[in-house]
Amino acid sequence: MIIVKINKFKDFIKNIFWPFVGLGIFFIIWYIIARIINLELILPSPDESFKRLFILFGKSFFWQAVLSTLTRSIISFCISLVLGTILSILSYIFKPIKKIIAPIVVLLRSVPTMSIILISLIWFKNAVAPIVISTIITFPILYSGFMSSLDEIDRKVVEMSDFYHVPFIQKLLKLFLPYVAPSSLNAIQSGLSFNIKLIIAAEVLASTTQSMGRYMQVSKVYLDTAELLGWTIMAILISYLLESIILLIKKIVIRWN
């Protein structure tokens, strides 16, 4: 009983206490620098930024913007996810498809992000462009991640399953999915947090109406740095929330080791 309590305390220190110390240090430095500069236009203090965020919480346009940005992010992420899943499985089964996709993925990864953004802005409407842009950039991340997760499938265990005539559905649920889950979820996690950042960046450049990016751009134009930081904090919160969901799924799915 006492040992359990001590372990729980240790876990608390390790997982909650130290991260909070890190955050605390960050905010203290931010606060001190803001005090030294003493000019809200350049760097508002953290409490001012949070205050502005809380004021934004009360506005309906704020939630509309958050919702529409989040929707864009989810749409583009789902497209990348479906594409990445289907193409990685096809590449795994049919080697020629892997060879065909490989140079395309290399190409997509090496094109400067800004080029993709600018070209898409010329070609697409400003509400759609962010979705296209982040799909193009998120897809290769997911595809490569899924490809390496498929390599995690232990071929000898597959052979064993075939020897014992284990039905396909059983193999899928107990062997293939669990073996690819850990590194697939890692890929999803990094794809997701990258995705939301890209959407916002594209929204800024596309001036997409009713979007977080647009309002951030407006704050910048009016030199309202505190509000800009308020929006930024919200973007961080969304990113953190999405990542937490993935972490939770990981915890539920992966119980071995």
Add this chain to the structure above:
Amino acid sequence: MYLKNINKKYGDNEIFNNFNLSIPDNKITIILGDSGVGKSTLLNIISDDTEFQGEIIDEIPRTFSAVFSEQRLLKNLTVYGNLDYVLKNKIRDKKERNNLIYRKLESLEILDKINDYPSALSTGIGQRVALARAFLYPSNTIIMDEPFRGLDIGIKARLIKLFYNIWMENKQTVVMVTHDVNEALLMADKIVVIGNKPATIKYEVSLNGVQNDRDLAEDQYKNYYSEILSVFLK
């Protein structure tokens, strides 16, 4: 079971050319031979896991279990889950499956590991789970490809004894490949040494007596040992 005029090639590499071998039913046949001589291929031919020319004459329909030199356990399933994974499709009744798994783990003396994941098992224990899997799966023939490779001598001796005791219950036909002559002398009803390319039988002997009573210090086993060794040295 009789293998008649077996031919098998990997590209230009001719493994078997008109190879013949008889495998007695309900006995343990052990195949010895140098690496790369085709021992594993022979197991694949017997279990119909690879293409070949020739025929296998058999009086009974065969169903196979296998023990590999690696454990080949699913890392995401517990010991119980791993056994249930291969049995589910064969034994539909969950209660019956449960019972069988418990009993087999008990006779292999690893019932306490039933809820452990493979990463928590030592190699010896993992191999016992693989043995449990082979015995639990409804089959009349067990194929074993160096099942005790890399185990310490004590663990190996203990495992062989456990294997033999469980095998005695049903006496499935066993075909096993190994590098270890002592292992063969301890376990086999019949020992076959194959060699050359394409492979031929270089030595064949049937051993009498119950395996558990064997004392390798006895003269007859010493003689077999030196005979087999001299076949290898030729």
